Amino acid sequence: MVKNIALGIQAYFGAFSLISKLKLWKYFAIPMLISVLIAILVGVSAYSLSDNIGYYISKIWVWQWGKETFTTIGNIIGGLFIVLIGIMLYKHIIMALSAPFMSPVSEKIETHLVGKTHAHRTTSFSQQLWRGIRINVRNLGIELLLTIPILLLGFIPVIGIISTILLFFVQAYYAGFGNMDYTLERHFKYHESVQFVKKHRGLAIGNGIVFMLFLLIPIIGVILVLPLSVTAATTKTVEAINSKQT
Helix, strand or coil: CHHHHHHHHHHHHHHHHHHHHCCCHHHHHHHHHHHHHHHHHHHHHHHHHHHHHHHHHHCCCCCCCCHHHHHHHHHHHHHHHHHHHHHHHHHHHHHHHHHHHHHHHHHHHHHHHHCCCCCCCCCCHHHHHHHHHHHHHHHHHHHHHHHHHHHHHCCCCCHHHHHHHHHHHHHHHHHHHHHHHHHHCCCCCHHHHHHHHHHCHHHHHHHHHHHHHHCCCCCHHHHHHHHHHHHHHHHHHHHHHHHHHC
16 A cells, blocks of 8 residues: 555656656646636635635534634634535546546557557547546545544544544545546446556555645646646556556
8 A cells, every 4th residue: 555655656756757758738738727717716615605604603602602712613614624625626526527638648648658559448528528527426425425524523632633634645545536537447437447446545545645735836736736647647557457457
């Protein structure tokens, strides 16, 4: 697991040069635009909703004593919840909508790495989009089910630190999952891909860790996160597929 996480992270070091070598930047134009627009939309929505959620949480405390303190806590909880939901929505929306653009890019990278000797499933633009939507809706649902209890555990002293780490790794895993599936959709059906990522969860987490860290970089992060993360994921996913076949 730890080795695969390191491999998933390491793949990013050659991603930029590989994109430039294969002249792939032009293929990322629409996905990068989608990424920026969704980031703005999610950011504005999160900002406008955070106070409202904090207000409703504060209503739980019906007593006057400690009301101000609980309201502050409610605003913090509301803000954290909105940030987490915002990141999850952003992540899965851009991955789903970018699927028809990322799959061909992934295929070009795979062809460069191993040639055209391997038989691939041929899918259309609409099939790739539907696959992306299906995978990301599934992952978003599971991620929400895991995130809410972990977030609540975060308010318990000491456990809160562990909770933060768990939240980050959950987010990273499903980010890496989405990036790997652009390659997997050519080789495996839906359920087979899910099982493949489970067996190689270290690669998914490693890829997703850098993906999540990119989102902390203002503006540049949301522009470069897809090109670099998809390229890195493709190289390691292709290696994992080939090692399985040999």
